[in-house]
Amino acid sequence: xxxxxxxxxxxxxxxxxxxxxxxxxxxxxxxxxxxxxxxxxxxxxxxxxxxxxxxxxxxxxxxxxxxxxxxxxxxxxxxxxxxxxxxxxxxxxxxxxxxxxxxxxxxxxxxxxxxxxxxxxxxxxxxxxxxxxxxxxxxxxxxxxxxxxxxxxxxxxxxxxxxxxxxxxxxxxxxxxxxxxxxxxxxxxxxxxxxxxxxxxxxxxxxxxxxxxxxxxxxxxxxxxxxxx
Numbered sequence: 001x002x003x004x005x006x007x008x009x010x011x012x013x014x015x016x017x018x019x020x021x022x023x024x025x026x027x028x029x030x031x032x033x034x035x036x037x038x039x040x041x042x043x044x045x046x047x048x049x050x051x052x053x054x055x056x057x058x059x060x061x062x063x064x065x066x067x068x069x070x071x072x073x074x075x076x077x078x079x080x081x082x083x084x085x086x087x088x089x090x091x092x093x094x095x096x097x098x099x100x101x102x103x104x105x106x107x108x109x110x111x112x113x114x115x116x117x118x119x120x121x122x123x124x125x126x127x128x129x130x131x132x133x134x135x136x137x138x139x140x141x142x143x144x145x146x147x148x149x150x151x152x153x154x155x156x157x158x159x160x161x162x163x164x165x166x167x168x169x170x171x172x173x174x175x176x177x178x179x180x181x182x183x184x185x186x187x188x189x190x191x192x193x194x195x196x197x198x199x200x201x202x203x204x205x206x207x208x209x210x211x212x213x214x215x216x217x218x219x220x221x222x223x224x225x226x227x228x229x
């Protein structure tokens with residue numbers, strides 16, 4: 001199954017290859033943004049991953065038919081269970097990975113009066129794509145140039161998500177949640193791999209077994225708590 005955004009085509013932007021070596025009112029939106037950004041320092045990226053953007057989601061509890069006992073809620077990259085604001089695509093403020101380069105833009109697509117229902121996430125990408133039995137360098141669209149992630153964001157875990165349509169917008173499915181594979185693979189309470197190494201191993205497995213069709217991407221999932229600043 002595909003996330004709603006996966007059918008939208010990219011707009012022909014340039015891409016760059018990463019070497020493996022390497023609408024609320026303006027005033028209200030400004031106050032909301034300040035809760036996430038004021039008086040904090042940028043994080044140091046300690047993992048070999050690449051800042052890729054921000055996204056606000058309405059997080060859902062573990063579905064009743066999912067037998068993964070340790071999972072409490074679904075913070076997967078996929079929108080299949082925990083989704084973003086309605087009509088966020090139509091605003092066209094996002095980058096070609098389907099995330100937002102700026103916190104302000106990610107918050108601006110939340111419907112007025114519903115801000116408390118959404119949580120703000122940031123994403124980093126592992127610089128390899130897992131394609132069947134091989135790894136290839138990640139090709140990142142030129143417009144994926146997010147603001148550096150703030151120190152108030154903390155890592156919840158890592159996901160492995162599919163992408164079957166090269167020209168589609170963003171990633172599609174997260175087998176841990178979409179296919180309930182968290183019931184047979186060790187995850188944390190957020191339905192994510194606890195470590196980068198486990199996520200890489202999961203991506204290799206998913207790329208071979210194809211629980212959802214396509215290549216697999218490893219994503220670090222971070223969340224910001226506004227009250228922490």
